[in-house]
Amino acid sequence: MPDPDPQPGTRDHTLLILPFTPELLDSPHALLPIIYRSVTASLRSHTVLFCTPRPSVLATSSSASAPATSSRIHASPPPQLFAALRRDPRAHFHALQTFLGKVYATMAAAQWQVGRVLMEVEVHFLGEDQDHSWETILKREATTVVVLEGHQDIIPPSVTSKFPSPIVIPSVTLDDAHDLPTSPPATYSPSASASPGPPVVALGGTFDHLHAAHKLLLQLALFLAIRKLIVGVMADKTLASKSNARLVEPIERRIGAVEEFLLRCGAVRPSASPTPTPAGKLADGIMGGDGRLGMSSGPKSDADADADAVVMDVVEIQDAFGPTAYDPDIQALVVSRETLSGGQKVNSTRLDKRLSRLEVFVIDVISSDLHTGHYGAAAGEVEGLAKDLRDVMDEGRLKEVKMGSTAIRQWIADGEGRGEA
Incomplete structure (x- = not known):
């Protein structure tokens, strides 16, 4: 039984x-x-x-x-x-x-x-x-x-x-x-009309207190990528205006959390540490054309025997564009509906620099039809389950259903106020 x-x-x-x-x-x-x-x-x-x-x-x-x-x-x-x-x-x-x-x-x-x-x-x-x-x-x-x-x-x-x-x-x-x-x-199943995903996919964010919505974005970006996934993580100094900014995790911890999750999903690390390259020079097809350093991810190591494995390149970025503003070896960008306008700005910037337009994939659905009573009487008491979660990737909706980093930091701060920290 x-x-x-x-x-x-x-x-x-x-x-x-x-x-x-x-x-x-x-x-x-x-x-x-x-x-x-x-x-x-x-x-x-x-x-x-x-x-x-x-x-x-x-x-x-x-x-x-x-x-x-x-x-x-x-x-x-x-x-x-x-x-x-x-x-x-x-x-x-x-x-x-x-x-x-x-x-x-x-x-x-x-x-x-x-x-x-x-x-x-x-x-x-x-x-x-x-x-x-x-x-x-x-x-x-x-x-x-x-x-x-x-x-x-x-x-x-x-x-x-x-x-x-x-x-x-x-x-x-x-x-x-x-x-x-x-x-x-x-x-x-694959068919004659089936096409592989983009070779190199990029996405960016703060990735503070890595949570369910972050993992959704990362997992779907990895699902699309064929050769490499570039993840830009916002630098500490760019997050000073965030609510409860003192509770934002340091960049090293945020990058580490993203890398460890992607490793569990099957991504592999580059075979060698990224090598800084002077601006304007080519390094494995990556050009630092905006005056910043380019990063060479290098080939997969022999230990990465699975030829289908996607190499991850998780990097600190100083603005919302990151490598998407200058890297010609990116074909696609994954964004949430909330950040779709940012994706449009990326393409505008790339066109100004005579770089190819990125294919934009929008994560606009995290859930739907999750209503009160769907989980039983006890679960029906959960605040937010009475709402349709179809637009939960919007920042406002994230706050309503308590899935964003902002709400998590507030939860931590509230716990400190109650002496629970």
Whole structure:
């Protein structure tokens, strides 16, 4: 029998393993209450790992089923839906951002409900990289693995070997599960018209107290990039006017948090430390044409054997433009709806310098249809869940649903006032 609903704050670190199918990609609502309750039971971190099941598992998941037996354990996982999406990122960008937005918004709402705003929450997919970089979370002590009843077979072997007795919780009915094909359907597979994502993608921000909305942006930018992801992190001196500026994390910590998250998502570091290059000179195709130093990221090292891995270049920037104002080797920019005007200014600046226009990808949906009562009576009390979160990436909406860095710093300041710091 599955375990009953968890009690709030009973686990240090939680790894919640859930199925990932085309139907759930289109409508993950059946999973959101499960994610919400699981987050409230966690104290220090909560990770959701989505895995594509075999159809035989899905066909029986809607009914009470016996625990997985050795005869149902397979040596290797089935073809993963995320890997299929990744081969045609432009076509599936909107669907993935909507899905991820709903999941991250659910986890953030749960964090605020239980007052654990600084708890780490993140999402990973089996198949997001060949090296399974997310497995570093398995090294955390006091980790609890949780899986849905009837879906024990989707647990990766690396998890099973370390955590042979996961907690099993009541499952949900997956509509039309018996109709799922044995592999991702044609609509989620590469075709003759499929095109890869941009070779080099850039985005920027403060990334203070790295939270769910930040991770949504970073993950989607990495999903798009083929060769390199450039992340500009605002310098300390540019943030002096922020509310509760004294609580803004130092640049080293903010850059480190971004790098560690991207590493868990499968990105790799450059093989060598960036080499400053005099302005106006070329360094691996990067020109410092605005009088600032260019940065050479260098090739991937031999240790980065996965040829599909994306190199990350996380750099300090002194203004809102960063490398996008002068680097000819950038093809795309990821922005939130709130910062769309900034993206337009970037392209205007590039055109003035006779650089190519960047393709702009707007993250305009983090969640939708998350209303009071959707998570059950207790969760219905969460401030903000009564609102439609469709526009949560707007700064005003972020404040309303308490997902921005500004609200996090205010929460910390309020705690200091109560003597909780």
